[in-house]
Amino acid sequence: MTDTYESTAETDTDAVMTGQKITIDELATELSAIDLRLRQLARAAEVPQSPVELLDIINSLRSTASSVRENSDRMSLLARIVDGDVPVSARFRDSADPWGVAARGTDRPDYGGPAIVPTIWQLLRLAEDAKRPGCDTTTYPEAMNGIGIGWESKAAAARRDRERNAAVAAEVLTLTCATCEAADGQQCKTKTGWVADRPHAPRQRQAEANVDERLGYLGANPVDVPEARV
Template sequence: MKNTHETATETDTAHLMAGAHITFDELATELSAIELRLRQLARAAEVPATPVELADVIDSLRSTASSVRENGERMGLLARIVDGEVPLVTTFPTGDPWGVAARASDRQDFGGPAIVPTVWQLLKLAQDAKRPGVGETTTYPEAMDGIGIGWESKAASGRRRRERDTAVAVEVLRLPCEKCEAADGEQCKTKTGWAADRAHVGRQRQAEANVDERLGYLGDNPVAVPEAR
């Protein structure tokens, strides 16, 4: 299940990174610490202070630790990739380019040019570079030179869109509705007086415009991406 309600504690991430943005090396280290903590908890849970069989809980903790370890190892490899230590093939198996080379391409697979590759795409590019007779290779810094300004991940843009939608829902109730004369704090009503879950178009449009102006959006699209790189 996706988390749609962030807490203040969840957004406090400054202690996880030395700079403005977390690095893959920092991610790998933090995940390693979490894995160790989970395994320690599993071991401690073998002999709890009160006699209760926790076998299922212990198995779950160890299983989660294994998943965390896999992600940590993946982040460690990505740290080497983005630092340019790992050679990468210049195209995907389909022949499609990535990075700067994909900017002018008309790529149909996967929804368009892979200018910013995914984790799995990078790992595949690194794996293919190990094959005999692979030919030309590149590095992440070379292939991505000039890309990054104003970019944000799908997770970040999705979170910001949810934040926008929440703000619009609040703003709607602050505005009077010219269509049904719903007042501040009231939902829109049908002609017969029934409360509606959806606001009238004019009220909704004005709420969106107010929120977008505050957040720096142009319609559904962000004009400025705070702290993006």
């Protein structure tokens, strides 16, 4: 059996986390390891076995390493914030709006809805604001107590949507179109015989229904997404 760390599959994430989900601290550590590896490669590339000038590649590696290091540093601070070691402001400075559990049921028309689940940039700003004299502070665990069950990140939702669309596109070509009688593997055609890039609606609907049933979705929305559970 191939060890997990030797896998080249993007979906094989066991090698970068010890539990069912990756922690922010693990993200920081993994990024730090990547930063180090890139800098080591840049140094090794200074004296390649074959006489080739690799200055541009070396500079690119070091630039990428610097960006990765910045993200590692942010993740390291964020890990302390989510663990409750760093106090954060209970409200956003510019709007005085609450966040987390306190934002449930609030109306924020100027900001597109309540910030129940904050972004990394919001948390870093809230941590900085907490240093102001007289600031009403809280901690991430306190502010987010009760939030997380069923939550899914925007990146994960977008990836699922792309995967579903690809599955539907493949499913369409396995069905016979009731409108133009396009067979398995054939694109739909117009009444005059032109090949269309878009299937007829009934064929599309059937493909979507087949894929959603197979994936356990209800109208493109997941009935149960294991990765979204805590």
